[in-house]
Structures are given as C-alpha cells and as structure tokens.
Amino acid sequence: MKALVIGKGGREHALVHALLESSFINKVFALPGNQGMGKEVTQLSVEVESASIHKACIENDIELVVIGPEDPLVQGLASQLRQKGLAVFGPGEQGAKLEGSKIYSKKFMEKHKIPTAAFEVVSSVEKTLEKASNFTPPYVLKADGLAAGKGVFICKDKTELEKAATDLFENKILGEAGREALLEQFQPGYELSFFILTTGADYVALPMAQDHKKIFEGETGPNTGGMGTVAPMKISDSLYRTIIEEVVEPTQKGIQAESFDYKGVVFIGIMVTDSGPQVLEYNVRFGDPETQVLLPLLDGDWGEAFYKISQGEKPQLKWKEGFATCVVLAAEKYPESSVKDVVIEGDFSGSKEAYFLHAGTKLTEENHWVTNGGRVLNAVALASTLQESIEKAYKQADRVCWPGRQMRKDIGKKALDSLK
Ligand code: GLY
Numbered sequence: 580m581k582a583l584v585i586g587k588g589g590r591e592h593a594l595v596h597a598l599l600e601s602s603f604i605n606k607v608f609a610l611p612g613n614q615g616m617g618k619e620v621t622q623l624s625v626e627v628e629s630a631s632i633h634k635a636c637i638e639n640d641i642e643l644v645v646i647g648p649e650d651p652l653v654q655g656l657a658s659q660l661r662q663k664g665l666a667v668f669g670p671g672e673q674g675a676k677l678e679g680s681k682i683y684s685k686k687f688m689e690k691h692k693i694p695t696a697a698f699e700v701v702s703s704v705e706k707t708l709e710k711a712s713n714f715t716p717p718y719v720l721k722a723d724g725l726a727a728g729k730g731v732f733i734c735k736d737k738t739e740l741e742k743a744a745t746d747l748f749e750n751k752i753l754g755e756a757g758r759e760a761l762l763e764q765f766q767p768g769y770e771l772s773f774f775i776l777t778t779g780a781d782y783v784a785l786p787m788a789q790d791h792k793k794i795f796e797g798e799t800g801p802n803t804g805g806m807g808t809v810a811p812m813k814i815s816d817s818l819y820r821t822i823i824e825e826v827v828e829p830t831q832k833g834i835q836a837e838s839f840d841y842k843g844v845v846f847i848g849i850m851v852t853d854s855g856p857q858v859l860e861y862n863v864r865f866g867d868p869e870t871q872v873l874l875p876l877l878d879g880d881w882g883e884a885f886y887k888i889s890q891g892e893k894p895q896l897k898w899k900e901g902f903a904t905c906v907v908l909a910a911e912k913y914p915e916s917s918v919k920d921v922v923i924e925g926d927f928s929g930s931k932e933a934y935f936l937h938a939g940t941k942l943t944e945e946n947h948w949v950t951n952g953g954r955v956l957n958a959v960a961l962a963s964t965l966q967e968s969i970e971k972a973y974k975q976a977d978r979v980c981w982p983g984r985q986m987r988k989d990i991g992k993k994a995l996d997s998l999k
Contacts, residue, residue: 580603580604580605580642580643580882580886581604581605581606581607581608581639581640581641581642581643582598582601582604582606582607582608582641582642582643582644582645582882582885583607583608583609583610583623583632583635583636583639583641583643583644583645584598584607584608584609584610584612584645584647585609585610585627585632585644585645585646585647585648585651585656586609586610586612586646586647586648587609587611587612587613588613588647588648588867588938588939588952588954589867589868589870589871589907589936589937589938589954589956589957590647590648590864590865590866590867590868590870590871591609591612591613591616591647591648592613592615592616592936592937592938592957593868593870593871593874593936593957593959594645594647594865594870594874594881595607595609595612595616595620596874596875596934596936597874597875597877597881597882598645598881598882598885599617599619599620600880600881601880601881601882601883602880602882603880603882603883603886604643604882606621607619607620607621608620608621608622608623608635608639608641609621609622609623610622610623610624610625610627610632610635611623611624613937613938613940614937614940614941614942615935615936615937615940615948615956616937621639623635623639627651627656628656629656629659629660629663632644632656632660633660633663633665636660636665641665642665642666643665643666643667643668643882643885643886643889644660644665644666644667644668644669645667645668645669645885646667646668646669646843646864647864647865648864649675649678649679649725649862649863649864650725652669652670652675652678652679652843652863652864653672653675653676653678653679653725653863654672655671655672655675656669657669657670657671657672657675657840657842657843658671658672658673658840661840661842666886666889666890667842667889668842668843668844668885668886668888668889669842669843669863669864670839670840670841670842670843670863671839671840671841672840673837673839673840674834674837674839674840674841674843674863675863677845677861677863678725678860678861678862678863678864679724679725679863680723680724681721681722681723681724681730681760681761681860682700682723682759682761684860684861685698685761687833687837687861688858690833691829691830691832691833691836692829693825693826693829693830693833693858694825694826694855694856694857694858695857695858695859696719696763696764696765696766696850696857696859697713697714697763697764698761698762698763698764699713699761699762700759700760700761700762701720701744701759701760701761701762702748702758702759702760703744703748704741704744704745704748704749707720707740707741707744707748707760707762708737708740708741708744710762711737711740711762714762714763714764714765715764715765716734716735716736716737716765717733717734717735717736717765718733718734718736718737718739718740718762718763718765719731719732719733719734719761719762719763719764719765720732720734720740720743720744720747720760720761720762720763721760721761721763722747722753722756722757722760723756723757723758723759723760723761724753724755724756724757724758725756726753726756726757728802728803728804729753730753730756730757732747733765744760747760748760766850766852766857766859767852767853768850768851768852768853768857769850769851770848770849770850770851770859771787771789771812771814771822771849771851771856772787772788772789772790772846772847772848772849772866772869773787773822773826773827773846773847773849774787774788774844774845774846774847774865774866774869774873775827775830775831775844775845775847776843776844776884776888776894776896777831777834777841777842777843777844777845777888778841778842778888778891778892778893779834779835779839779840779841779842779891780835780891781831781893782827782831782845782893783893783894783895783896784823784827785873785896786810786811786812786873786876786898787810787811787812787814788808788809788810788811788812788866788869788872788873789808789809789810789812789991789993789994790805790807790808790866790868790869791805791806791807791808791987791989791990792805792806793806794806794909794913794914794985794987795987796987796988796989797989801914801915802914803907803909803913803914803953803954804867804868804914804953804954805866805867805868805869805907805954806907806909806986806987806990807868807904807905807906807907807972807987807990807991808866808868808869808871808872808904808905808990809872809902809903809904809905809965809968809969809990809991809994810869810872810873810876810902810903811876811898811902812994813994813997813998818851818856821855821856822849822856825855825856826847826849826856826858827847830845830847830858830861842888842889842890842891843863843864843888844863844864844865845861845862845863846861846862846863846864846865846866846869847861847862848860848861848862867938867954868905868907868954868957871903871905871936871957871959872903872904872905872959873903875899875903875959875961876898876899876901876903876961877896877897877898877899878897878898878899879894879896879897884896899961900963901961901962901963901964901968902961902962902963902964902965902967902968903959903960903961903968904959904960904965904968904969904971904972904990904991905936905957905958905959905972905990906957906958906972906973906975906976906986906987906990907938907954907956907957907986907987908954908955908956908957908958908976908979908984908985908986909953909954909955909984909985909986910939910950910952910953910954910955910983910984910985911982911983911984911985912983913953913954913985914953916953917939917950917952917953918950918983919949919950919951919952920941920949920950920951921949921950921981921982921983922943922947922948922949922981923940923947923948923949923950923955923956923979923980923981924979924980924981925978925979925980926978926979927948927978927979928978929975929978931961932960932961932962932971933958933959933960933961933971933972933974933975934958934959934960934975935956935957935958935959935975935978935979936956936957936959937955937956937957938952938954938955938956938957939951939952939953939954939955939956940952940955940956950981955984956976956979958972958973958975958976958978959972959975960972960974960975965991965994965995965998966995968991969990969991969995972990973988973990
C-alpha cells in the first residue's frame, strides 16, 4: 500500500521514518514534506485541500493518508478525504474542534465529567476583569482558537491579566483566534502527556512521553514547541489507573457519545495536582517532539496500525523494552524568531539506533544543509536504558553544529531523577 504524510516538520519526518520501516507500506509520499526526509520519499506540491489531495492520491495510487498538523484537521480535511473513499488517520472536523476551540473542548469536558480547572468564557477586557474575582491569581487566559502555541497567558496579577486581555480583545494580536477566551483557575502540579489512538469506538494507549517546553535548562526562559523528549515515562500504577479511569475512559466515552468521526490520536495534556489529574487541553494530533520518541518504541508496524485505526479496527500494539530520547537543535533567536540560511557543518549520518530527523532544514544549490526554521534538527536515540539513550542522543546531536545553535543540555534529567 502507498501512504501519504501531510506536514513538513520533525513530527512528520518521524511519521515518514516509521512508515519507511513498515512492510505494510511500500511507498511513502509527503505533502509538502522536507528535503531531509530523503530520496526514498516523494514530495508532492499540491495545495493542502481535499480535491487536490484526492486527485494526487488517485494519480499516485495512494490509499492511506496520515495527517500530521492540527490546522488541516480543524479545517475538516480528514472527514473530507474519508468521504472521497481514502483511508485517513486523523479526526474529522467535529472531533478536531477538541483542539480547534478551547471553549468547545472545556464544554466537552464539563458535559462528560472529565476533571478540569474551573473556567469562565470571556470576550472583553471588562468581563475578564469582572470574572477574575471568581479566581485566585495567577490567572490563566487562553485564546479560544488555534494560536501556534502562543495562545496561553499566565498572569501573576490583575495588571498582567488586563494587558493580556487588551492584547487579545482590543489589539487583536491573535486575530479571530482571540475573539473569545477562557479564563481559568491556575492549577499547580506537574504535566504529563498522554496519547491514545482511537477508532471512535475503542482505544489503545501509547507509552507516556515527557516534553521539555522551555528554551533553557531547568525549565527557564520562554516557551517553545518543545526542546526535547524522553519516553516511556514511568508513573506509579495507582496514578496510571486514576488517569485511565478519570480522564482516558470518560474522554473515549465522550468521543463515542458525540458520534465524532474520530479515527486518529488524542493527545491529552494532563496536570497532576494535589486533588488528582486535571485535563489542561486536548490536541487532536501527535505531539512534536513526542512523536519522535514514541514511534520508534513500537515493536510492530506503524503502517498497519494507522491503516487499522483508519478502518475502525483497534490495533494490538506491543512495545519494546527500551527508552528513546530526542534532543532538539534549534536556530539562533528561537523561539522569538529564527535565523535562517546558516550553514550546518558536520556529519548527518546515523544508525538504526541514533539518527537525525529534519524539522527546519533546507538543502542549498551548492548541496549544503542550512537552517530553515526555529526547530532545525532532532537527534533521536534508542537504548536499553534511559541514561544510555540520553547519552546517545547528545552524541548524535554533536555530530553537527552551526553558529547560534541552541540545545538544552538537560533533556531527560527529570525523568532520570524520578527513576532514582
Ligand atoms: N510538544 C507539544 C506539542 O506538540 O503540542
């Protein structure tokens, strides 16, 4: 079977990498993909829109489409392609609203009794300040729509809250995505990312991964898309059971009760608080860079798993014993911006257990790899212990360098400490 991956970043390179290893899939296409995905992958250049993609699939005999990023999912691409007869891994438009609208998502949690922080819907500075009296600081203001990771404001007091609300509702810094927002109770605790694959009717859980969201060591500096991940994360059996009973099962039941056309992944952002797990948010796509460490842990065939999900059939997944680490190499000035076209020096080769995935690179006419985005490369490594996988990932990362390269040196440190 031939498969198409939609998207172009490190997550999509991880998906392509997994499908290239599949014996179920004999040819991989990417739209648009990136040059780092290699010559085995055919990059398509049609518009990301159902009629054009369907035509390209017919012309190239593609049967399975795996959609990476949230934007096309929220625009309904998965359901449109399914209606045209393609096998698609990704939720339809209604299900994708769980990520596309934070307000819709909260109402889903409320309706299906899924634990989450208390909230109010606000759409003006005045209302935000009035409703703030229902909460204790710090205040959390979340733009309703997709905002590429820039839609959450943690405000230490009312002055900061007023500024955030003014930016959203009056300065319209996020445009339509910030027309309405959630004002939420801040919940102290620690974060876990939980992934399930769902057919709509049934689900299977993946191992847990831990992201490192801040740009600098020790979780300091501004937020990024993610600077590195490790998996599997170990938590106590009792916490795992609580998460399954209080969060995962009600989420799955809610998806079923709403009759969503959901055949894909649900990425549940959880805050573990003193009063138990609380859902922070749903994402309807794989995490980036979580995918880079989750996919290589499968002792099986991702092509077959994605196809089964797309057909409403629950796959039986078996996991390897080892650990995976991903270290993100980012461009100078990331996350505020990124310095592009800087030549990357070094050796891009790897092995089955340690390799690069490309996220924001470009090949020049002179055949040099240059930076072409915020997160540039992912160094991924697998090993039998977490310590070893971390060491191997850093060794891989150090095969390349460029002026201004940013890399956190403490990926996996917290997970290692928790194993002691
Ligand atoms: N790594 C976080 C995300 O993909 O949203």
